[in-house]
Amino acid sequence: MISQVKQNLRHFFLIPVLLGLLGGLSAFLFRALISLFNSLFNSSFGSPAYYPFVIPIIFSITFLISRKLLVSPENVTIDEIARKVALERGGFDPKKGLLILGFTSFNIGFGAPVGREGPIAKLGGVLAELVNKVLKVDGLHFPIYLTCGISSALSATFNAPVAAVLFGAEVVLGKINSYILIPLIVSSATATVVARYFLGDFRAFWVPHLSYDSSELPLFLVVSVLAAASVLLILNLLKFFTYLRSSLKDYWYFAVITCGLLVGFLLWMFPQTVGVGYEQVTLLFKGAYSPEKAGEIAFIKALAVCLTFGSGVFGGFMAPAIFIGAFGGFSVGSFISSTPGAFALAGAAAFLTGISGAPLRSSLIIVELTHSYQLIVPILFTSAFTNYFLGAFSQVRFFKRTLYHKGIDVEKLFPVKEVSIGKFVTFVEPVNESSPVSLLKERFLKEAERYIPVVNDDNRLVGIVSVRDLRLTLFFGEDLKVRDVMTSEPFFIYKDSSLSDLIKAISLLDRGKIPVVERDRSYVGMFSCDDFLKALTFRK
Incomplete structure (x- = not known):
């Protein structure tokens, strides 16, 4: 009986709290690094006019060091994280994890249009895997604690513990029961408390109290269709870059420089697209942008993101997806509705769904980020239909993570x-x-x-x-x-x-x-x- 109590205490509380502490502290340190590099840019340059000079250098450094250290330039995605946990029981490369963390904070601090969430999730996995090995965790519990580390890092970064728990259960583990949920909840809640202690109980971006007319619900389908089409175009463009990187590997350095120059000029002409961009999303909801300007910024951000990730620069895709979806949704909503703000939030959730393939988790992240619980219906509606429309082009999208959880590597299956x-x-x-x-x-x-x-x-x-x-x-x-x-x-x-x-x-x-x-x-x-x-x- 005493032995069982000790095992339960270790499983439900001790290890999850430890992983939560690590996740919260890592999210805080990550933001501190970003602030440090941003201060360095502002003190050294301080003007968007320097981006055409700075961004190519950032791209070049990333390329040269990742090639020197034999680190794959492929970016961290939700699919990669789920695949690592389900198929490889971790297998996170600490060298790549720390390199991605350092480069992502450097890139964001100096203006690259990327996000921080994917890299911090991978760092959570790296730290959890190290804890598992030190504590000699058995094979049954290994993936559970890996997921606790990943979810806690995301919870601290997004200040969204419910979405982080759902992410772990829905996307990474693919299972829901109390034996799994309790450690996920404890680790995510602990990480959120730690992050709020250092960073405050923040919202990623400010959103006014919004409402929508239920008779306009079918109009959200327009956002779903446009989001699905945009995501499909972006994903195919990134695949094309992967093909080019393989075909032109001997000359790819010159392509990296070219992409860096293009992104630098885009950021100079449209400084609203710099970095994570949550401050600009706040300005969007405060009425700082016309519908035409918002649509233009969404397009430029998407183009800059494709050039950045296509050249192999490290960063996350979740924040750019929210940014593009919010600006694009606002622009579309302004022409078809009297409540464009609701369409902006629905667009953010739709675009995030398109990139991640997880409609419920994406919807909850947007709701938790903005405290806009009254918009849960149109947000869920738009996210679900976005995933549906994308599934029409690739049915495996609906089953990819289920196959991962069954030990099937779908990427190797579909050749x-x-x-x-x-x-x-x-x-x-x-x-x-x-x-x-x-x-x-x-x-x-x-x-x-x-x-x-x-x-x-x-x-x-x-x-x-x-x-x-x-x-x-x-x-x-x-x-x-x-x-x-x-x-x-x-x-x-x-x-x-x-x-x-x-x-x-x-x-x-x-x-x-x-x-x-x-x-x-x-x-x-x-x-x-x-x-x-x-x-x-x-x-x-």
Whole structure:
């Protein structure tokens, strides 16, 4: 009993509080570094006219040092963090984590149009992984505490503990139960208390009390469509930069200089797009910008961000996404509504959703950042539809993190264009729906199968049955037919289903085998998810 109390105390409080302290302090130190570099820029230069000179130097330094230290120039994304925890049980590179932290604070302080949230989340993962190793945490708890470290760092940075907890449960771990939620809550709350002690109970940017007319709710679809189209364009542009970086690797330094010059001139002409930009978002809500000017600034910020990340400069994408979405949403809302501020917040959530693929978490971040709880309906509405529209171009978007949580690296999976389902189908003898339940009991005792397909007299699939289904006999006796205990209308795939159909099935179902049928629903066999994934893992 005493041993169990000690284990619970360690799991629910001691380790989460430690990780929360580290997350809160790291967020404070990160902001202090940004302030230090910003003061250095202001004392040395102090004018936007120097950006065409300063920004190329920043880009060059990042390129040369990251190449010297053999650190990948790929930026920190939410997907990378989720993938690291789910597939690699951490594996965060401390060298890259600290390098990204230093460079991001340097870049933001000197004006680069990037955010701080992604890098601080990765630093939280690095610190949590070190704590795990020092405390010799077992494999079962390792990912939980990793997520505590990541969530606590985000909570302290955003001053949004609820969104940070949801981020950990929804995006990183993909599981929700009290054994996981309590450590996440404790670590995020601790980090928030620490950050508020040093930084105050701040809001990232000021927003007046806003309202909306419920009759205008369909108009928010306009923001969803435009946000989805903009995100799609940006993501494809960044992919193009990745291709160029690989193709022109011997000449990429010159491309970095060129990108730095372009970004420097953009920041000089539009100083509103400098750095994180939350102060400018506050001015937006105070009426400092016309709709035309807001749209122009959103476009310039998006262009500068693409050039910055495309050249390999470190930083986060969450703050730029909020900035672009807010300015773009305000501009659009001004032309279609009398309450453009509500459209600005919805746009911020929509763009953040488009970048991160997490509509609920993105919506909560915007609500917590601004205390605009009265706008939760249009914000959720806009975020959900943005994710829906983007999913039309890539259905794997809906299932990517679920696949990560099941140990499937979707980035390595989708170079495979076609797959022959027949290679992974084994014939499991079906049972007729009119057979007695006693036959099922004999089958389950003799065979290793966990699920048995159920067919009718025409060999058409009508159900599936598991050991769990047999528990109904405890309530209704054993004088039952298979049709009385089976799960009717089971999920199945066709013999000629596409790879996307398989991915959807694997991500939504917990079963290791899925029924396969012909187009007329004639039973064929059971598709083995394990064999399929094994073949993909070890393919040449």
